[in-house]
Amino acid sequence: MGxxxxxxxxRRASVSVASVSRALNGLxxxxxxxxxxxxxxxxxxxxxxxxxxxxxxxxxxxxxxxxLPDLHGEFFSECVRGMDREASRRGYLLLLSNMHDDSEQSxxxxxxxxxxxxxxxxxxPHIAPASLERALPQALPAVLINAPGEVTSRPGLRIDNRxxxxxxxxxxxxxxxxxxxxxxxxxxxxxxxxxxxxxRDAMQRLAPDLPAxxxxxxxxxxxGAAAAQEILEGDAPIDAVFAANDMMAIxxxxxxxxxxxxxxxxxxxxxxxxxxxxxxLDLTTMRVRIADIGxxxxxxxxxxxxxxxxxxxxxxxxxxxxxxxxxxxxxxSSAVPRA
Amino acid sequence: MGxxxxxxxxRRASVSVASVSRALNGLxxxxxxxxxxxxxxxxxxxxxxxxxxxxxxxxxxxxxxxxLPDLHGEFFSECVRGMDREASRRGYLLLLSNMHDDSEQSxxxxxxxxxxxxxxxxxxPHIAPASLERALPQALPAVLINAPGEVTSRPGLRIDNRxxxxxxxxxxxxxxxxxxxxxxxxxxxxxxxxxxxxxRDAMQRLAPDLPAxxxxxxxxxxxGAAAAQEILEGDAPIDAVFAANDMMAIxxxxxxxxxxxxxxxxxxxxxxxxxxxxxxLDLTTMRVRIADIGxxxxxxxxxxxxxxxxxxxxxxxxxxxxxxxxxxxxxxSSAVPRA
DNA sequence: CGAAGCGACGTAACCGGTTACATAGCCTTC
DNA sequence: GAAGGCTATGTAACCGGTTACGTCGCTTCG
Numbered sequence: 001m002g003x004x005x006x007x008x009x010x011r012r013a014s015v016s017v018a019s020v021s022r023a024l025n026g027l028x029x030x031x032x033x034x035x036x037x038x039x040x041x042x043x044x045x046x047x048x049x050x051x052x053x054x055x056x057x058x059x060x061x062x063x064x065x066x067x068l069p070d071l072h073g074e075f076f077s078e079c080v081r082g083m084d085r086e087a088s089r090r091g092y093l094l095l096l097s098n099m100h101d102d103s104e105q106s107x108x109x110x111x112x113x114x115x116x117x118x119x120x121x122x123x124x125p126h127i128a129p130a131s132l133e134r135a136l137p138q139a140l141p142a143v144l145i146n147a148p149g150e151v152t153s154r155p156g157l158r159i160d161n162r163x164x165x166x167x168x169x170x171x172x173x174x175x176x177x178x179x180x181x182x183x184x185x186x187x188x189x190x191x192x193x194x195x196x197x198x199x200r201d202a203m204q205r206l207a208p209d210l211p212a213x214x215x216x217x218x219x220x221x222x223x224g225a226a227a228a229q230e231i232l233e234g235d236a237p238i239d240a241v242f243a244a245n246d247m248m249a250i251x252x253x254x255x256x257x258x259x260x261x262x263x264x265x266x267x268x269x270x271x272x273x274x275x276x277x278x279x280x281l282d283l284t285t286m287r288v289r290i291a292d293i294g295x296x297x298x299x300x301x302x303x304x305x306x307x308x309x310x311x312x313x314x315x316x317x318x319x320x321x322x323x324x325x326x327x328x329x330x331x332x333s334s335a336v337p338r339a
Numbered sequence: 340m341g342x343x344x345x346x347x348x349x350r351r352a353s354v355s356v357a358s359v360s361r362a363l364n365g366l367x368x369x370x371x372x373x374x375x376x377x378x379x380x381x382x383x384x385x386x387x388x389x390x391x392x393x394x395x396x397x398x399x400x401x402x403x404x405x406x407l408p409d410l411h412g413e414f415f416s417e418c419v420r421g422m423d424r425e426a427s428r429r430g431y432l433l434l435l436s437n438m439h440d441d442s443e444q445s446x447x448x449x450x451x452x453x454x455x456x457x458x459x460x461x462x463x464p465h466i467a468p469a470s471l472e473r474a475l476p477q478a479l480p481a482v483l484i485n486a487p488g489e490v491t492s493r494p495g496l497r498i499d500n501r502x503x504x505x506x507x508x509x510x511x512x513x514x515x516x517x518x519x520x521x522x523x524x525x526x527x528x529x530x531x532x533x534x535x536x537x538x539r540d541a542m543q544r545l546a547p548d549l550p551a552x553x554x555x556x557x558x559x560x561x562x563g564a565a566a567a568q569e570i571l572e573g574d575a576p577i578d579a580v581f582a583a584n585d586m587m588a589i590x591x592x593x594x595x596x597x598x599x600x601x602x603x604x605x606x607x608x609x610x611x612x613x614x615x616x617x618x619x620l621d622l623t624t625m626r627v628r629i630a631d632i633g634x635x636x637x638x639x640x641x642x643x644x645x646x647x648x649x650x651x652x653x654x655x656x657x658x659x660x661x662x663x664x665x666x667x668x669x670x671x672s673s674a675v676p677r678a
Numbered sequence: 679c680g681a682a683g684c685g686a687c688g689t690a691a692c693c694g695g696t697t698a699c700a701t702a703g704c705c706t707t708c
Numbered sequence: 709g710a711a712g713g714c715t716a717t718g719t720a721a722c723c724g725g726t727t728a729c730g731t732c733g734c735t736t737c738g
Binding site (some may be wrong): 003048049050051052053054055056059061062063066070071073075076077078081084085088094095096097100108109111112113114115116137139164220276277280290330 | 341342349387388389390392393394395398400401402405409410412413415416417419420423424425427432433434435436437439444448450453455476478541610614616619
């Protein structure tokens with residue numbers, strides 16, 4: 001009545017279940033005539049192996065658990081797209097579960113994956129590493145995405161914020177901007193902190209004579225606009241705003257233009273992330289290839305599962321400068337010494 | 340060595356595996372003292388039931404397979420977000436697989452889900468219903484999302500394009516626009532066809548005296564701009580453009596303004612979908628709650644699985660008018676008779 | 679010619695749960 | 709006080725695969 005099982009196939013092909021299993025898994029020690037009979041039976045019955053039974057006896061599910069926070073649109077889909085691409089290339093399926101803020105429920109979701117997946121991909125930007133480590137089944141290999149710092153023993157994958165900020169600061173200096181202010185993200189956010197710190201360092205290193213101003217922000221468009229207001233009303237001779245993300249850069253851009261500034265002539269504006277809107281507004285920014293991060297995370301995890309060693313530590317994904325029309329080479333430009 | 344099994348728990352609590360299973364599944368016939376001993380053993384050992392074993396013996400996986408095409412960002416993530424929300428409320432996990440254009444590989448992905456999922460959520464806008472029906476395991480319940488027409492016997496979920504177009508046409512007429520042109524989407528797309536057809540019908544019904552012009556388009560920004568050029572250069576007295584999606588509306592909006600037209604005074608522009616960019620540009624459009632569609636799809640599927648009957652046929656999700664600043668009530672306005 | 683070796687194949691145990699059925703202990707009831 | 713019923717619990721079969729091990733027949737070689 002139900003779906004055909006391997007025993008049905010065996011009966012139909014007049015062989016034992018062992019032979020069917022061997023034939024299906026491409027083992028060598030099956031006579032080709034036998035194999036043909038088995039394959040015929042398989043197609044006649046429309047047999048498909050039951051994955052649950054397979055996982056149970058192999059203790060291998062060929063599936064990867066993906067636990068993501070409630071991400072904003074583009075980021076989420078790009079990440080999953082990259083994961084799916086790599087996973088399906090490698091013959092794995094993705095088991096998805098949003099990690100809700102409720103850590104109780106997240107723990108539930110994690111347990112529910114027990115026995116279903118061979119490894120975990122976890123993005124938990126706002127979870128303390130210690131409690132994360134506790135929630136993670138210690139038996140399961142896991143790759144952490146954008147986890148805060150090196151605090152964990154798990155292999156990880158992160159945006160190379162330092163390299164990105166470096167490239168952007170260099171671009172601004174090369175273009176001739178001299179009075180650069182960084183609008184930082186919220187305190188709680190790891191990327192925000194890292195970008196702000198990197199900005200300070202980059203300025204110190206690349207242009208020690210110039211001031212490295214940092215303003216507070218919150219990653220929102222309104223926050224960017226507020227920063228712009230402050231700049232318009234202040235008396236500091238700012239000629240470039242480097243926002244810690246694109247949304248703030250966009251808020252900034254509008255407010256500055258509304259305030260009578262010409263961008264990029266009077267003042268340059270740049271962001272970070274390269275959201276679709278940035279491309280649309282022709283905003284200079286750092287492109288973060290999120291899909292690649294997802295794909296690499298899968299690749300590393302599968303390598304671990306196949307015993308290729310744990311890979312070492314945290315891998316960084318370098319963003320790419322997208323120089324567009326909110327910055328321009330300026331008259332007063334002077335070369336910056338290469339590091 | 341490996342993870343503890345139910346037998347380990349049974350041994351530790353000095354009971355049989357049957358009692359452990361009963362206690363864990365909340366069966367009534369377990370003495371509370373016994374239950375406590377079992378629970379203690381569970382937490383001491385850190386026992387988590389193996390899902391594969393569970394699915395095998397119950398033939399119930401508590402997971403839902405999700406097969407989506409390679410969707411564009413926002414749509415994908417919204418849809419999955421809605422699904423995940425509802426699925427986790429109902430105690431289900433999501434098994435994800437992008438359906439690549441390669442139908443061979445898609446079939447593979449579908450078989451790989453055999454035994455892993457209790458049902459399928461399939462979005463296949465560009466697959467012929469017949470071949471889809473063939474690829475789908477006939478034993479698995481499935482809910483089709485945005486499937487073309489009623490051609491299939493499976494329950495489905497679709498955007499109510501007719502209602503949406505109706506509402507928009509009514510809004511334009513109410514606002515006083517009289518010479519409305521619809522910029523259609525690509526021929527192959529079901530939504531595009533439906534919207535164009537609905538536009539013709541709505542105009543016929545709500546304003547039989549007015550012309551119902553339709554121009555060809557392709558759902559891209561460039562396509563919208565091209566249509567706008569044609570309007571600018573033509574001599575028809577167009578005073579409103581209703582694009583079949585937001586991206587075309589945006590292309591149109593820019594081209595019209597670049598061509599010297601004032602929007603919304605000289606000409607109204609509207610779209611469909613309410614992508615984030617539309618909100619940003621303050622474009623009048625129809626909001627499609629994609630997340631709700633995903634959530635409803637899960638809800639219906641789970642109802643089917645729980646034997647609540649198959650639900651009947653295709654359910655429609657009504658879009659919502661977002662009247663923003665690319666349309667406005669005009670002087671020459673005259674009321675339109677309500678249907 | 680018999681033993682050893684080898685390749686193809688079958689038998690049955692196992693993976694880790696669930697559950698039908700058996701059993702045992704206790705309480706009722708006449 | 710024995711029979712019957714009820715409840716808590718144990719035993720073992722089963723879900724559908726994989727695979728260690730055994731069997732069988734044939735070839736090869738001393």
